[in-house]
Structure formats: structure tokens, C-alpha cells
Amino acid sequence: MKVTGLEKERVCDFVAYCKKHRKELDDSYLYDSDLEEFEVTLENPTYVLINEQEEIIGAASFVLDDYHKRGKRARFRIFHSEMENIQFYQEMLQALLTHTTDLEKIFIFIPVTNKKLIEMIEGLKFSVERFSFLLVREDLEVPHVHLPDGYELRAFRPGEDEENWRQVRNAAFATLKGSETPITIEGVAELLTHQDYLEGGMMLLFHQGNPVGVIRGADDEYEDAPIMNIGPVAILPAYQGSGLGRILLRAALEFAKESGYRRTILSVNGENERAKALYIQEGFKQVEAVACYHYFV
Numbered sequence: 583m584k585v586t587g588l589e590k591e592r593v594c595d596f597v598a599y600c601k602k603h604r605k606e607l608d609d610s611y612l613y614d615s616d617l618e619e620f621e622v623t624l625e626n627p628t629y630v631l632i633n634e635q636e637e638i639i640g641a642a643s644f645v646l647d648d649y650h651k652r653g654k655r656a657r658f659r660i661f662h663s664e665m666e667n668i669q670f671y672q673e674m675l676q677a678l679l680t681h682t683t684d685l686e687k688i689f690i691f692i693p694v695t696n697k698k699l700i701e702m703i704e705g706l707k708f709s710v711e712r713f714s715f716l717l718v719r720e721d722l723e724v725p726h727v728h729l730p731d732g733y734e735l736r737a738f739r740p741g742e743d744e745e746n747w748r749q750v751r752n753a754a755f756a757t758l759k760g761s762e763t764p765i766t767i768e769g770v771a772e773l774l775t776h777q778d779y780l781e782g783g784m785m786l787l788f789h790q791g792n793p794v795g796v797i798r799g800a801d802d803e804y805e806d807a808p809i810m811n812i813g814p815v816a817i818l819p820a821y822q823g824s825g826l827g828r829i830l831l832r833a834a835l836e837f838a839k840e841s842g843y844r845r846t847i848l849s850v851n852g853e854n855e856r857a858k859a860l861y862i863q864e865g866f867k868q869v870e871a872v873a874c875y876h877y878f879v
Contacts, residue, residue: 653763713852738784754816
């Protein structure tokens with residue numbers, strides 16, 4: 583057995599390995615669209631575990647894009663071995679740690695049902711940072727959206743609303759675990775070019791002409807069927823607790839229905855109990871729970 587850097591000639595084998603095992607893992611960066619575009623670059627440091635037959639039987643890869651680097655952290659795309667031996671995980675981890683100069687920590691999301699991977703991760707001295715829950719809403723009726731006086735809800739206007747979106751999102755998530763790193767105007771603009779982008783799915787809420795809330799609906803897939811992913815749902819701190827989050831959520835649900843989606847999906851941090859309670863009140867049900875483990879480098 584040996585751990586080696588992924589070579590360009592074996593990217594197809596790596597992609598096949600990811601597809602084979604992604605249902606056991608957090609698949610946030612293992613969708614077909616992500617894997618189709620995967621390349622061996624500085625943003626995607628990747629190592630594989632090879633057996634005597636030169637087959638890939640393990641893989642470890644970071645997502646190290648501009649957003650994560652600005653937050654001084656790296657997220658695992660995949661960390662998995664078909665051989666349940668902590669030594670192999672240790673060797674892959676050590677290889678990846680050579681790419682963590684100037685970083686403070688690395689982190690990974692693991693479904694709480696994957697006890698074997700959790701055992702390996704904890705054996706490597708990772709610790710739980712937080713929990714996150716995945717919620718799904720079936721094809722239910724959507725309550726009417728009623729805006730209070732002085733408020734306006736409209737679709738994102740490319741070339742005009744990037745700064746409005748950035749300000750609201752960053753202020754709303756400044757203390758939210760995992761989302762503290764502010765996004766840039768360029769990062770907002772990139773949302774318009776993602777394969778999951780839906781025309782009209784990005785909306786802003788204004789109060790007397792000032793932006794106070796944002797929400798995004800994006801194309802996604804869950805259990806091999808189309809679904810609309812909702813997020814972020816962000817309200818300026820000064821406006822939180824006044825029912826505006828419910829208004830934004832219902833607007834997104836209405837957009838999903840108009841766009842032909844029968845189901846919607848979103849995720850929420852475990853400590854954000856108020857948001858989770860809102861989603862459940864609006865018809866969402868918890869379908870998965872994942873633990874975020876981090877490791878300080």
C-alpha cells in the first residue's frame with residue numbers, strides 16, 4: 583500500500599472512486615457537476631491510497647479555494663479508505679497537511695450514521711465543532727406572502743445588487759459558525775455562473791429602499807430526484823425576530839412551486855434553534871444530521 587499524489591492520468595479513476603462512495607459521505611463537493619470539472623490544482627490538493635494492483639482504495643482531497651483560504655481553513659472534499667485502518671488515514675492526512683501553510687484548521691462533515699469514519703477521525707484527534715441538520719419539505723401548499731408596509735421583495739439584478747447582497751449576507755452571518763468568513767463582491771457574482779443557478783431564484787428584501795434580507799433558491803438533487811436548495815436565508819441583525827425570515831422562506835417556497843419543484847431542501851446549524859424551529863413550522867422535516875469535525879494545524 584502507498585499514498586501518492588493524484589496524477590492527471592488518474593483523475594478519471596479518482597472521480598469513479600468518489601462516485602462509488604459518496605453516498606456514505608457528505609457529498610457537498612461530490613456532485614456530478616463538481617467531479618466533471620475536477621482538476622489537480624493548488625486549490626484541489628489530492629492524494630490517493632494505492633494497493634499492490636495499482637487500484638485506488640482510498641482518497642483524501644481538500645477544497646482550498648479563495649473563500650476557504652481567506653478563512654484560513656481547508657475543507658475536505660473526500661476523506662475515505664476502503665481499508666478500515668487508521669494508519670492509512672494517518673498517512674493520507676499527513677500528505678494533505680503539507681498544503682496547510684498559513685492555515686489555522688481543516689474540517690470535515692460526516693453523517694452521524696457513518697460510525698466507522700467517525701471512529702477514524704476521532705482516532706486522528708479531530709474534535710466536534712458543531713452539528714448541522716438537513717431538512718426537506720415535500721410538495722405542500724405555500725402560505726401567501728404578505729409584505730408589511732415599507733417593504734419590497736424583488737429578484738437580484740446582476741450588475742447592481744452584488745454589494746447589497748454582500749452587505750446583508752456578511753452582517754447576518756458574522757457570528758454564525760462555519761460562515762464567519764465574509765464573501766466578496768466577486769464571490770456574489772460567481773453565484774450567477776454556477777450550474778445550480780436559477781433565474782429569479784436570488785431575491786432581496788428592502789425596507790424603505792435599504793437592503794435588509796437575502797435568500798437564494800438553487801437547483802439541486804436529493805435521492806436521485808430534482809429538488810430546490812434554499813440558502814442562504816439572511817436577515818440583518820437589527821431586523822431579526824420580526825417575522826421577515828418567514829416571509830423570505832415563503833417567497834422561496836413559492837418560487838420553487840412556480841418553477842416546477844415538488845420538494846425543497848435546506849441545512850441549518852444545530853445551535854441555530856430559532857431558525858430550525860421556523861423551518862419545521864413551515865413544513866420541513868429533518869432527514870439527515872452531520873457532525874462537523876475540525877483539526878487545528
